[in-house]
Amino acid sequence: MIGGKSSVQRRQAILTHLALGLLSVVCLLPFYWLVATSLKADMQVHAMPPVWVPHPVVWANYPKALVYIPFLHYMKNTLFICLMTVFGTLLSCSLVAYSFSKIKWPGRDALFVLVLSTLMLPGQVTMIPIFAVFRWLGWIGSYKPLIVPSFFGSAFFIFLLRQFFMTIPQELSDAARVDGAGELSIYRMVILPLAKPALITVGLFTFIGAWNDFLGPLLYLNDDSKYTLSLGLQQYVSQHGQEWQLLMAAATVMVVPIIIIFLLAQRTFVKGIALTGLKG
Amino acid sequence: MKLADPQSDRPRMSRSAKRDLRNGLLFASPWIIGFSVFTAYAIAASLYYSFCRYDILTPPHWIGLKNYSRLIVDDEVFRRSLWNTLYMVIFGLPIGLVASLALSLLLNAKVKGIAIYRTIFYIPSLVPAVAVATLWMWLLNTDIGLVNVILSKIGIMGPGWLTDPKWAKPALILMGLWGVGGSSIIYLAGLQGIPEHLYEAAELDGAGPMQKLRHVTLPMLSPVIFFNLIMGLIGSFQYFTQIYIMTNGGLQDSTLFYALNLFNRAFVDLRMGYASAMAWILFAITLLCTLLVFKTSAKWVYYEGGASK
Numbered sequence: 001m002i003g004g005k006s007s008v009q010r011r012q013a014i015l016t017h018l019a020l021g022l023l024s025v026v027c028l029l030p031f032y033w034l035v036a037t038s039l040k041a042d043m044q045v046h047a048m049p050p051v052w053v054p055h056p057v058v059w060a061n062y063p064k065a066l067v068y069i070p071f072l073h074y075m076k077n078t079l080f081i082c083l084m085t086v087f088g089t090l091l092s093c094s095l096v097a098y099s100f101s102k103i104k105w106p107g108r109d110a111l112f113v114l115v116l117s118t119l120m121l122p123g124q125v126t127m128i129p130i131f132a133v134f135r136w137l138g139w140i141g142s143y144k145p146l147i148v149p150s151f152f153g154s155a156f157f158i159f160l161l162r163q164f165f166m167t168i169p170q171e172l173s174d175a176a177r178v179d180g181a182g183e184l185s186i187y188r189m190v191i192l193p194l195a196k197p198a199l200i201t202v203g204l205f206t207f208i209g210a211w212n213d214f215l216g217p218l219l220y221l222n223d224d225s226k227y228t229l230s231l232g233l234q235q236y237v238s239q240h241g242q243e244w245q246l247l248m249a250a251a252t253v254m255v256v257p258i259i260i261i262f263l264l265a266q267r268t269f270v271k272g273i274a275l276t277g278l279k280g
Numbered sequence: 281m282k283l284a285d286p287q288s289d290r291p292r293m294s295r296s297a298k299r300d301l302r303n304g305l306l307f308a309s310p311w312i313i314g315f316s317v318f319t320a321y322a323i324a325a326s327l328y329y330s331f332c333r334y335d336i337l338t339p340p341h342w343i344g345l346k347n348y349s350r351l352i353v354d355d356e357v358f359r360r361s362l363w364n365t366l367y368m369v370i371f372g373l374p375i376g377l378v379a380s381l382a383l384s385l386l387l388n389a390k391v392k393g394i395a396i397y398r399t400i401f402y403i404p405s406l407v408p409a410v411a412v413a414t415l416w417m418w419l420l421n422t423d424i425g426l427v428n429v430i431l432s433k434i435g436i437m438g439p440g441w442l443t444d445p446k447w448a449k450p451a452l453i454l455m456g457l458w459g460v461g462g463s464s465i466i467y468l469a470g471l472q473g474i475p476e477h478l479y480e481a482a483e484l485d486g487a488g489p490m491q492k493l494r495h496v497t498l499p500m501l502s503p504v505i506f507f508n509l510i511m512g513l514i515g516s517f518q519y520f521t522q523i524y525i526m527t528n529g530g531l532q533d534s535t536l537f538y539a540l541n542l543f544n545r546a547f548v549d550l551r552m553g554y555a556s557a558m559a560w561i562l563f564a565i566t567l568l569c570t571l572l573v574f575k576t577s578a579k580w581v582y583y584e585g586g587a588s589k
Contacts, residue, residue: 096311211408
């Protein structure tokens with residue numbers, strides 16, 4: 001009886017592995033093709049039947065792609081925007097989330113509903129007036145429109161951090177209060193250290209969001225010395241649409257940092273995604 | 281009005297309540313200021329612009345309902361972009377939903393190395409949209425793209441994915457399936473929250489795997505499905521970056537989607553008022569669809585703890 005069941009289970013496990021393995025190959029194939037193409041000579045890119053393993057390996061595609069459009073410069077620009085945005089988001093969202101979870105004040109919960117309802121608002125509705133405001137401020141062409149808004153909180157991350165702060169026992173803040181601590185020091189000394197996993201998750205999400213952002217830089221950056229990787233790659237596509245090995249090299253350079261960051265922070269990251277998944 | 285509340289005879293409480301209010305507002309002030317400018321003001325201004333001719337270089341000029349009437353009555357391009365977007369909602373959204381759900385069921389299996397599989401399927405959803413678009417332009421190349429090469433190996437003559445107006449939207453749906461693992465992880469969190477005893481009870485009643493899926497898994501997962509459906513719906517109307525890069529709405533307008541059309545009107549033609557009216561129609565449509573899903577949700581979304589909460 002028991003033996004029978006375990007053999008059924010084993011068969012199921014094998015079938016699951018088979019299905020997952022096959023799908024994994026399908027899922028990874030585009031990545032393989034991305035990197036393989038980036039290392040091919042032009043002849044082999046267009047060869048029929050296709051060449052699966054580049055031979056010879058043309059490393060020179062990378063310097064060529066990275067020089068034509070100043071990719072390293074764009075990467076520096078992108079990193080700057082990303083880090084500023086992460087800083088702004090973490091600072092503003094944690095402060096606001098603290099107010100919505102740890103301080104009791106009249107109107108708080110009604111306002112929190114308002115925070116959540118802004119998640120349903122399509123960005124297109126506010127896009128034009130916000131553009132007009134930044135234009136009026138003379139900020140078009142600078143990084144300010146991409147960075148400054150992050151210092152004013154983002155509904156989704158406020159929600160995420162608030163949910164996390166709610167799980168921190170009230171006694172901890174009360175104990176600090178008895179010792180004479182004000183709200184700011186409770187926020188800094190008690191809540192922030194305990195919320196590290198949630199903060200890291202928000203930081204990562206923000207970083208990846210800013211790294212991948214295209215519409216923002218497209219709207220606000222007009223001087224190509226200020227371009228981000230997204231804009232640089234798009235420009236490359238429109239100018240060199242057929243030089244696939246160079247395009248793939250450029251794309252690889254843009255994709256790899258994100259994947260490395262993800263793999264390094266995977267555990268926190270998956271936990272954070274689970275945290276958001278519980279929302280439904 | 282609040283000054284006369286019963287706490288006024290207990291000055292110490294009142295003082296601490298006042299302090300809490302001050303601190304609460306102070307800590308929340310980044311969002312309050314941001315909301316006032318980037319949301320409240322922006323909504324009001326956008327609504328106003330939608331009744332104006334506005335090229336952003338000169339002040340808006342009131343023209344009443346003209347933007348709306350022109351959009352609805354005689355803008356053929358607008359109608360086509362709306363249809364293209366609805367096509368993605370009607371076909372792309374359900375296909376993606378079923379695929380990510382099915383994948384999450386597989387990823388919930390208790391087999392060795394499952395964490396590695398989860399990582400593999402999640403990674404494509406991290407790839408920047410610009411890079412996704414670039415990569416898939418290459419994969420979907422009609423003559424030498426990998427997709428058609430593989431199809432030809434099994435005797436299928438692949439279509440001109442990104443050159444034939446009939447195939448462009450299916451191509452985008454196919455490309456979207458690559459990133460489906462992102463929402464699978466959200467389903468997975470839901471799946472792991474389903475208590476084991478429900479399955480045990482179903483087994484005692486003689487339920488097979490299909491019945492367990494139908495009567496335990498899907499009902500318990502329905503709130504998450506609901507959440508993903510709403511988010512997918514809103515996302516469909518915002519579809520922009522990939523298509524901007526891959527076709528820029530070309531192919532006889534077969535890939536001109538709502539958000540791209542709106543962007544072109546606003547920032548290429550500088551018809552900001554017209555584009556604002558489009559934004560409000562977009563908002564109305566998403567709201568309507570969301571309400572529709574909400575209305576039917578009472579029939580298929582199951583919340584633990586009953587309907588009262």
